[in-house]
Amino acid sequence: MTSLPLFPAIFTDMAGSGLIIILSALSLRYAYLLTRRDPDNFLWGFLFYFCITLTIFSISRAVGHLVKQMLLIGGQGELWNELSPFSGGLNTLLMISLSAVIVFYHKGVEGYQAIRRKALSLKEANERLNEAADQLRKMNLHLEERVEARTAELSASEQKFRHFFSNSKDMVYFCNAENRLVNMNRSGLEMLGYSVDNPPTLGLVDLFLHEEDLEQYFNSILRDGFVRDQEVEFVKKDGSVLYVHLSANGVFDEDGEFTGCEGIAKDLTRVKLMMGQLAGSEKMASVGQMAAGVAHEINTPLGVILGYAQLMMDDFGPETEERQNLEIIERQTKACRKIVADLLKFSRQSESAREQLSLNEVIRDVLAVTEHTLNMNHITVHRHLTPDLPLVIGDSEKLRQVFVNFINNAHHAMEEKGGGDLFLETRSLPESGEVEVMVRDTGHGIPEKIRAQIFDPFFTTKSVGKGTGLGLSVSYGIIQEQGGRIEVESLAASEAQGPELPGTAFHVYLPVLPADLTSELTL
C-alpha cells in the first residue's frame, strides 16, 4: 500500500462535528432540567455550568471543523488559513475555560457537599431534637398527669389527716423548735378551756403543771425521739388541773437538729375520778365485809347480855338500885344492837323491800318529819321537786333513812352558823336513765383532806355522843344496794373564794324503773 485515503477522516470529522453539537445540546437540556427541578442543588448547578461551557466549546470546535472542511472542499484553503488561528484560539480559550469550570466549580461542589453534610447533620440533629422534644412533651404530659394524681393523693391524705386532726376527741398539738405551740386542735383547746376561735399563744412550759414532768418530756424526746404514755398534769385556763395521758414524737431535720414536736394527749380526768371511785368502792366493800363480820359476832353476845339483863330485872323491885342499873344495861345493849343493825345495813346484810316509789314522795315524807326542827333552827327549806318524776324501785323505808341522814348532816353543818338554806331538788335524767335527788346546804362544807373519808364507817367530825359516824356509811350502803350512786360536791369555808359560798351538795342517782317493768308492777 502506497497511500491512504483521507476521506474517512474527513467524513468522520464532519459527521462527528454535527453529532457533537447535538449531543452537547441534549446534555445541556438535561442539565438545565435538573437545575429547574432543584434550583438549590449545587451539583446540578455545577453540571449545568459545565454543560454550558462544554456546549460552547463543542459548537465552537465543531463549527470550526465544519467550516474548515467546507472551505477546503470548496478550494478556499487560503481563507481557512486566515480563519484558522481565530478558530484555534477560541477553542483553546474555551478548553481552558472548561477546565477552569471543572476545577473551580467542582471545588464548590466539595464545599456544597460539606455544607450539605453539615445540613444533613443539622437536620438529623434537629430531628433528634424534635424526637427528644416530643418525648419530653410526652413525659411532661405524663408528668402533669402524675403530678395531678399525686396532688389528688396528697389532697386526700391532707383531708384525711385534717379530718383526724380537727375531729379527734383527744388533744393534738404541734410545736416548733422553741417549744411554742404552733397548732392545736379544737378538742385540745376545749380541754384546756381556751377559745377555739381565738386560740392563745402558748408554750409547752405554760401547759405543764410540774417542771419535772416537762423536763422528763424533753429528755425523752431528745434521747429517744419520742414520749410514750407519760401521765402529766396540764394547767387549764382557769388554773384547774387536767390529767392527761401523753404521747409525742420529736421532729428532726436532716442534720438531726430538733425542729419541733407533735403530740397527742388524752384526757384522764374522768378516768382518774372513776379510778378514785372504784378504789373507794373497793374500800367500802372490804369495810362492809368486816363490819358485817363484826356485827354478826357481836350480835349474839349482845342478845345474851340483853336476855340475862331482862331476866334479872324480874328479880328486883321497880325502885331498887339494882333494877335501875339493869335498865341502864338493857338500854345501852339495845343501843349497841341498833349500831349493829346499822352496820348490817351498811354491809347490805339486812333485808330490803323492792317496791316502785316516787322519790318526790320520799322527800315529802322526810320533810314532814324534819322540817319543823329545821325551821326551829332558822334553816329555810327550798323544794324544787320536778313533777311527774319517773318511778324508781327501792326500799322506801331505807331511802327515807338516807335522806334523813343527809338532812341531819346539813342541819348540824348549818346549826353552828345559826341557820341557812337547805335545797332539795329532784329531776329526771333521761339520757342516763336516772333520777337525781340533790340535797344541798349552806353549811361549813367538807374540807378536801377528809372528803374521801366521809363514807367510812365510824368516821365523824361531830363531837362525842352526837353521832356514831355510821350515817353516811349506811346511806352509801343503801344507795349501792338500790343500784344507785352518790356524788358529793363540797366547798369548805376555808376554800371559798370570791362570790362562791361554802356548803355541801349530795347527789343521789337512782336508776329509773324500765317502762315494761312499770306496766308489770302496775298490773
Added chain:
Amino acid sequence: MTCFKKVAPGLCWLKSMISLVILLPGLVMLFPVQAWALQTHGPPEAIIVHQMAHVFYLGALVYLFWDLRRTATRGRGWRMLQIFCVLMMAWNVLAFIGHLSTLAMQSTDFSHEFGYLSSMMLGPFSAIKLVHYFTRLDHLILVPALLILFLSLRSLYRSSEEGEEL
C-alpha cells in the same frame, strides 16, 4: 519608612506616599535603562498554548474522575459520568498526540491531486504517519464520550425524578 512617633496608621501611610512621589522623578532621571514594555509572541506559541490547554483539560478531567470515584460512585448516572471522564481523557491524549504528529507532517506527505475529498496520505508510512492518520479520527472517541455524557445526565434527571439518593 517607619514612623517613630506614635501617630495614626493612616497618617503614617500618607506621609510615606508623599515622600515617594517627591523622590521618584529624581530616581528616574539619575538611573535610566532600556525598557521593553511588550513581549512579542511567535508562531509556535499558539500550538504550545493549545497543547497546554489540552494538558490543563486532561488534568481537570483526572481530578473530576478521581473526585467522582471518591464521592459519587452510587447510581448509574454518576458511573456514566465517570466513563465520560475516561473517554474525554483519552480524547485529550489523542488530540495532544495528534497535534504533535501534525507538526511532524510535511506537505509532501499528502496528495490533493484529485480534489480535497480524494486527498491521500502518501507512503512510505512511518509510525508517525500512521499515528497522525488515526488521530484524525478523534471523533470516534469524542462522539461516544458526549453520548455517554448525555445518557448520564438523562439518568441523573430520571433518578432525581424518582427521588433517589444521589
